[in-house]
Amino acid sequence: MSLTTPVVAARGLTKTFKKHIAVNGIDLNIESGRIVGLVGPNGAGKTTALSSILGLTPYEGELKVLGRDPWTERDVLMRDVCFIADVAVLPRWMRVSQALDYVEGVHPRFNRAQAEGFLAKTTIKRSSKVAELSKGMVTQLHLALVMAIDAKLLVLDEPTLGLDILFQKQFYESLIHDYYDKDRTIIVATHHIDEIAHVLTDVIFVDGGKIVLSCSTDDFESHFFELSVHGEDIAAARAFGPIHERHTFGRSVFLFRNADPEQLATLGEVRTPSLSDVFVAVITNQPIEVKGTA
């Protein structure tokens, strides 16, 4: 069953607030074993879409997570789904030992020994209250709780927001080394796209409540090219129809989608662009000058 049921299957997923449409008819199919990056500017609908997937908010359209309706079956779904929300949400009065006791008491797939093992690598004391921990430690604690749960889907919404760069690196390292395997699926919503680019298998760009780009990172490399050219070749490069151009230090950098890399190579140096450059290009969808103009 788990081989054929997609982890997330949405058709026409829509969420309307009083006056604006936060999620506007999204179709989504996420298979097991993927690490999906959900990227979009503020207010793009990322958090709302994730809230629907997690059963935190009602929605219109069809949505099944692991074959279940998240809105009516949240409690059952949460045996197989974990999430860390965009801000520290562990109750501040709780002690670390109480958090372990509680999750062990209510979650059938929580492995306490494993959580204790993760905590042993940190400086977090069992008797500390969450309020006494630094922001980085709270995230470490939450991650230790979540990683010790044998879940099928993990959803992270800006998990490293406000963390210093050391914690950020550690966070994704433990996630990939100690947690991820082929039976698990991870969805990460973030602004810091380049920070996680190397671990993603898929990227989804959202803007204005819609998906503007959805592809695997392998496809990404064969579809998007970055060409940097000098002065006289700019016009020739423009003729190929770039989706974006920018000028830096006397060079012009063009971004192409579905172009022939060999043709481009005759004009200058061709590389795979960074996710964030493509993100900016796709979201703005018009040639604008981003970095220092000539």
Added chain:
Amino acid sequence: MNSATTHRPVRPLYWSVRRELWEHRSLYMAPLIVAAVTLIGVLISVLTSMSKSLAKVAALDPVQQMSQLSAPYSALALMVLITSVLVGCFYCLDALHGERRDRSILFWKSLPVSDTTTVLAKAGIPMMVLPLIAFVIITMMQLVTVFVSTLVVLTHGISVTTLWSKLPFMQMPVGLFYFLVVTALWYAPVYAWLLFISAWAKRGTFVWAVVPPLALIAFVATIGGGSAVTSVIKSRLIGAAEQGFSISSRGEMLPDPVKFLSNPQVWMGLLIAAGLLFATIRLRRRREPL
């Protein structure tokens, strides 16, 4: 598929109740402190005037003897009871508001605990856990009082017979237990109303809880039919003892479960409580951080 059935059994309701006690230590600390302070007062009066008053009591008729002797025990019980009802009210008003205010609702909702379990665990605190705590505290304090009284009487060379024969040892815990059950059932709609408001209101839970009943009283009063509504609300707030007990011809308060259970107001209140709790569960499902 099979792996799901082999996993550890869990007790979400039990742990949901425990976590409430972790968060709200005042649930047992406040009754304990009030009981301790009252106990000190009772013990001081026992130590200073017990031997004298016992002589006076001996001259009274048996019913008065009993009420005189058990007065400090009733005072202890009443103080703890009032405290636990007040604590229960403030707890309810915060129970589903606090978790939205500090955003921890996102943590609670990330675990396989249903909204029904969560709301019932919270409703169980004032309706079951607090009465139980009150029972244990009151009984312990009363035992301490009996013990100290006996010591005082003995050291004054007075026979303990008057004290021991006139104190209603069996009736006290049984009556107390009955009173706690009556109170919990009678206040059920009040607690449910407060829980509902704590799930519903964005801010100012206290105002939202208090103003509508007051407005109702004021409105009904202005159109000239005030007394009925006012007396319903008043008896709901302070009439628990009246509903559950009868006054005997000799002036004793006797438990009267038949009177209590045949009172349609009791059942109406429970029905309203159930309706409000159902609405609270539905609300909690939609609730997100404030």
